[in-house]
Amino acid sequence: MIGRLVILGGTGDLSGRFLMPALAALHAAGHLADGFRVTGASREEWSTERFREWIAEWLDRQGGSAPADARRAVVESAHYRRADVTDPEDVRAVVAGDEPVALYLALPPALFPRVVTALRSAGLPPGSRIVLEKPFGEDLDSARELNRLLAELVPERAVFRVDHFLAMTTVQNVLGSRLANRVLEPLWNSTHIAEVEIVWDESLALEGRAGYYDRVGALKDMVQNHLLQVLCLVAMEPPVTLGERDLRDRKVDVLRSVRLLTEYDVVHRTRRARYTAGRIDGREVPSYTDEEGVDPERGTETFAEVELELDSWRWAGTTFRLRSGKGLRGDRKEVAVRFRPVPHLPFGHSGEVVPNVLRFGLEPEGLTLDLMGTGSRAGHLTELELSARLEPGELPAYGRLLLDVLRGDPALSIRGDEAEEAWRVLTPVLSAWERGLVPLEEYPAGSDGPASRHAYGPGPVTRDALLHEETVLHTSGEAGGRP
Template sequence: MTAGLVVLGATGDLTARYVLPGLARVEPLVDGGLRLVGVANDDLDDDGFRALVREKVAGHADGRVDPAVGALVDRAVWVHGDVTDPATLSAAIAACEVSDADPLVVYLALPHVLFLPVVHALAEVDLPSGVRVVVEKPFGEDLAGAVELNAALARLLPEDQIFRVDHFLAKQTVLNLLGLRFANRILEPLWTSTDVASVDIVFDETVDAQSRASYYDRSGALRDMVQNHLLQLLTYVAMEPPTSMAPADLASRKADVLKAVRTPDRESVARWTRRGRYTAGEVDGRAVDGYTDAPGVDADRGIETYAEVTLHVDTWRWSGVPFRLRTGKALSADRREIVVRFRDVPLHVFDGPAPVRNELRLQLDPDRMSLDLNVNGIDDPFKLETVTLDTELARQDPTPYGQLLLAVIDGDTRLSARATEAEEGWRIVEPILAAWADGAVPLEEYPAGSDGPS
């Protein structure tokens, strides 16, 4: 199959770190004659762009470039120009040299402030029928911005040709949530408030925000991670069983979860949320300056590098179960996992301490799954000890971004968010942002390399 991939912002950080490395192991694409076109205002030519692509792909493939990927690189094309100019976009699409019905992906690997101008420019271009438009998060800066962007996209293309991608949904462990829940009779009957005490969705990072400080200081942890990534993970944990794995069925179930999340008011924000910002410290033996010392940071903005939010999903299945979403930068350890904590047994009949709660842990990076169980002790069979059943899941190949690119080319929207999901995410987060801005929750400080606010 012939296909075209136009990357707008082809010299940017997102392209270098994720999009181009995602091409390293996507043989179904490159073998079929994928045509790569890079677009930006940088002073490059075809050879310069090809060298950049080869470097990024090789860096993700242990220095080796598969011959098929090498052929993809050799036919890559550079288009110099303004990504918001219809003439530039027309030239980039023409450079793909695909037929009207072939898949053609326009990937907006750009700062989110350019999304709307690019969409308006695309509306003035003669687009082929097989075009798909990919938008990276964040989908707007607030609810009004998300509604405006979605309206512009809807005027441009049908919803099934719009991809609001979230690479978290392409992670192997996240996808395994669907198999665990909906293909195992033993687990799904316990997946309710009757047996589940709480759910944690955690994405702690040792990396600091210094290299992205100028962007991060206009975003913060709540916008950057919770509004999109962690809320998407919440939908997979809490959704009702779909009637099929078809894109429309999955999207409907995910949207139902977000619609059921209770809108936070000021009182609940004060009770159920925390925010923090790291100060100078040491992470893994590396000295880290305080966040406010990073270039481009305005301390008076009060931007958080740590966010913790407890949400409630008001459905029969989940009534009363707290879902804690937490993320932070410059913390002591990378911890990226979903933890389902089951309720205590109704009566403790064994000698000694009460049994620990059963916990199912789904680690996102590396991909692992573990379950804590209580068993009879070796020394005294009438006392308990805890064992952990643990398995490492097969390493994903291709990478999550490779999976996304394959899905977009195939027209499969299951790894992206629908318009409703993006807007509901902002409906949940906006009251928290407003209450924080109004001082309802103090901005705590924590040393880099610690476990976060005390």
């Protein structure tokens, strides 16, 4: 197990908000050995004492339930080195030593190629590992080039392309619910499931992140990585084990099965929008284009939605809708699995029918099943809801990721070919959006986003609408999924 963590960009928000609290949780759980060290490197003219004060301030705010002695251990284990992380001589001084290091690139992704090039020139101690945050590259070509540079630095098994969604307890519960319950797995296919929605809608607006967000947007920030990763866990075939090879092979199979969107598909099956001025929870929110640091000419979207189909035996005929938006009325963060309606209702019921929906709450954590049952009146149907709260995991998501890095278990990291396949899926969307084939819609901050063009949504719909949707799905399936 590696005993030294080096954070390039050690004074940044990612380091203070997530990595330091994660280390405190690992200390509290007894996962870090005595003598563990963390080194922060950045351009700031700081001393180790100033760095430790900064860590203590973050842990006071974000340390969660970690006891005081664990927080103190993190602070005392920390050291600081001023460095230009793109300069080979500077990074050589930071990583100097005989023992292997876990090197975390807590940096803007645009710097990754230059930093990896500098590291290749400087050299790393044998057995070292490198950690990169999403997004991995800016498009398919840049992801391929970054993979090439990394292959010249360390073996693939020592590269950790991390996505903290994969370590969230609720995301892991998707696998647990699927693979450990016989009642679900026989139904987990297109014969029974009409649609899967993977949604991360939040009331949070830009909140000072223009320097990063305005160059990325909702599609690259959320859909290309987080939501596609969740799609893989929902749709993959049961792996033989949850080891790195079996799990990652099955995830790649899902991405390879995604049917590439044509220009017609992109126009009719994707949406992009950005918020205008409005009110969220009683506070005024300026228009996205009026936020400090935003360039309106970029046309950056704060809302993205993509509908995908998988060309596989299990999922042909099921729609997968991936959606994420900022500045909305409220938070909706879930995986919603909508089942097809029953073929016949003997109750003579003509009112609203709620489709059976299994919801995996991503934040807050929970599991809900929407059903229909008979009410107090004979032949009358009523809505039923079965729900369960999930216990939080022993470690926060970043704690789990760091522990895997230090132990050398890449099962929850993204393999090189997987990163490229994810970009392949969205390349037609990016290309069409850049050419303006899909209009950039607008929605007021604090609203539900751009108007839905679907006959159904998260709430109840009529049985006639559901049956109509079934007809459309099966008809399009017979025609190869194309108009």
